[in-house]
Amino acid sequence: MxxxxxxxxxxxxxxxxxxxxxxxxxxxxxxxxxxxxxxxxxxxxxxxxxxxxxxxxxxxxxxxxxxxxxxxxxxxxxxxxxxxxxxxxxxxxxxxxxxxxxxxxxxxxxxxxxxxxxxxxxxxxxxxxxxxxxxxxxxxxxxxxxxxxxxxxxxxxxxxxxxxxxxxxxxxxxxxxxxxxxxxxxxxxxxxxDITSAEMVKYASNAFLATKISFINEIANLCERVGASIDAVAPAIGMDQRIGPHFLQAGLGYGGSCFPKDTTGLDYISSFNGYHFSLLKSVIEVNTNQRVMIVRKITQALDDLHDKKVAVWGLSFKPDTDDVREAPAVDIIKHLIAEGAHVVACDPVAIDQVKGVFTHNRLDFNTNPYETCRESNAILLATEWSQFLNLDWIRIKGLMKSPYLVIDGRNVLDDKTLQNMGFSYIGVGRS
Incomplete structure (x- = not known):
């Protein structure tokens, strides 16, 4: 045709x-x-x-x-x-x-x-x-x-x-x-x-997946408070065939061009048609708060962000794309800079996409993850690119400054190994 x-x-x-x-x-x-x-x-x-x-x-x-x-x-x-x-x-x-x-x-x-x-x-x-x-x-x-x-x-x-x-x-x-x-x-x-039902399928699918992400992040936040580990809880939940394992990875929340836009869009459509979609409003709120909470963790661990240097690994909203729309890393960097931190960001493909968003002298970019760590007080892993998962942590520690803080925003690093090496490790929902 x-x-x-x-x-x-x-x-x-x-x-x-x-x-x-x-x-x-x-x-x-x-x-x-x-x-x-x-x-x-x-x-x-x-x-x-x-x-x-x-x-x-x-x-x-x-x-x-x-x-x-x-x-x-x-x-x-x-x-x-x-x-x-x-x-x-x-x-x-x-x-x-x-x-x-x-x-x-x-x-x-x-x-x-x-x-x-x-x-x-x-x-x-x-x-x-x-x-x-x-x-x-x-x-x-x-x-x-x-x-x-x-x-x-x-x-x-x-x-x-x-x-x-x-x-x-x-x-x-x-x-x-x-x-x-x-x-x-x-x-x-x-x-x-029919046409309208087909249109609804798209919104409903994305809203449901976003709900799973926000739900598991809420469970992860509770795990931290009661001493449980999301690494044990989430896989066991996902083994239930009625639930399934997908989208149960605790972290910084969802981003990209679809989930944020479609959840807020469906919320607006609901309100416009006289329906208060309480669950969806909570999903959106949880996702927003997840980014603020990670900044709070960094602030508490460093005592004060003023004049602290933070390396941010990953800018795209997820690996294997250069899309930075609604990316958690972008929001988090804004928060860090607002609190006085100096940020050095690294990403395999998305740096050019972010440069137009920021015009701040407290933000630099580097394609080499090791160089981003030089003189840094903390590292935030915001996007789980494979390039960030098999690095030389002995070399990284030698480049960093105390307290050698690693914030694993995607729970993909070996926390026990890093702690044994002398790093201060913070994950999401890990006891």
Whole structure:
């Protein structure tokens, strides 16, 4: 099929490259001229495992084209996939301006019947509103489907081909069959439902996963107070098949482009519709507090942060991505600087993403984790990149200053070994 993908972010670019490598002819659009220029040269503007290889294969086969103009994308195309950003506003509302702009362009420029597929995460009820406000006014027939993504950043290519399910929301069987054809080479359950229910699946899934994270962090915080160990408690909880082991890793809380935005978005949607979602509000509150609590631990351990040097390992919200949106490390660094600390931050790929966020003389960057430790009073492991897990701790201690504090924000270091070496170790929920 001929497919146009609008948006070349973490979702749109993965969708475009994967569909092209499945044999479809893909026309990918983004208004960012610099990004389009890089993509046409085969340069990936984001860090995503396996994506550059897919892009190169698709370009060599002539199956993918990039442009900053949406007009050509609506000529001789069977489907238009919308994969633009839906960021959160200050009050938690979902900003639909990019989606609305694309919808307006489609009804203005579409000259042939086509199917619109929504990949962007949009509030439940959006599809019906788009059809009413925009697509019903088009000069040509336009069918609509909600087809939410369930891709993990850093593992998105793998997830595309190995997904747990493909959700298709539409009002007629013919459209559902067209969308299913996109995934003919993927062996996964294909679940059809109405549009609004499909939109809700995405929000509900992310909210539930965020709830598991906040719950286990609450249990970890309680473990510290009663003398239990989350390292023993969490795996035992996860062995219950009704619960499962995933997302039960205590730490600094969730971040990224999905969980924070989708939890606050669902909270706003609930309030707008007259429902007080108490559980979800608590999930959001716990996640915010988790970052403050780790700063409190550092402050107490160092007595005072003023003129103390803290090395922060990891800036991205999780390993294997350069995405720093809502990353715990970014918030924590802001707190540390506000308390007078000097911070040296290290990350394999995300430093450039963070440099634009800070313009402070008490923050430096270094790609060498050892150099970040030089003369530092403390190390905070904020993101569990593999590069940080097998370092020479004898060398590190020789570079540091008393009290040789290690704050393991992800509970991935060997606490007993570090303590035996003379480090002061602080984890999350470890007795």
């Amino acid at each position: 001929n497919i146009s993908v609008i948006g070349t972010g973490y979702i749109g670019l993965v969708a475009a490259c994967c569909l092209a490598n499945s044999g479809h002819q893909v026309f990918s659009v983004d208004k960012d001229l610099d990004k389009i220029e890089k993509l046409n040269r085969g340069v990936i503007p984001i860090y995503e495992e396996g994506l550059e290889t897919l892009l190169n294969k698709a370009q060599q086969s002539g199956k993918i084209t990039f442009s900053s103009e949406i007009g050509p994308a609506l000529i001789n195309t069977d489907m238009v996939i919308i994969a633009v950003g839906t960021p959160a506003t200050a009050d938690g509302r979902v900003d639909m301006s990019y989606v609305n702009d694309v919808a307006e362009s489609i009804i203005d420029l579409a000259a042939y019947p086509l199917t619109v597929i929504m990949k962007s995460t949009v509030p439940p009820g959006t599809g019906k509103l788009l059809c009413k406000r925009f697509f019903s006014r088009a000069k040509v027939p336009i069918s609509y489907s909600s087809n939410p993504e369930f891709l993990r950043e850093g593992k998105a290519v793998w997830d595309w081909y190995n997904t747990d399910r493909i959700v298709i929301g539409t009002e007629n069987q013919e459209t559902a069959e067209k969308v299913m054809e996109l995934y003919r080479d993927i062996d996964a359950p294909k679940i059809c439902m």
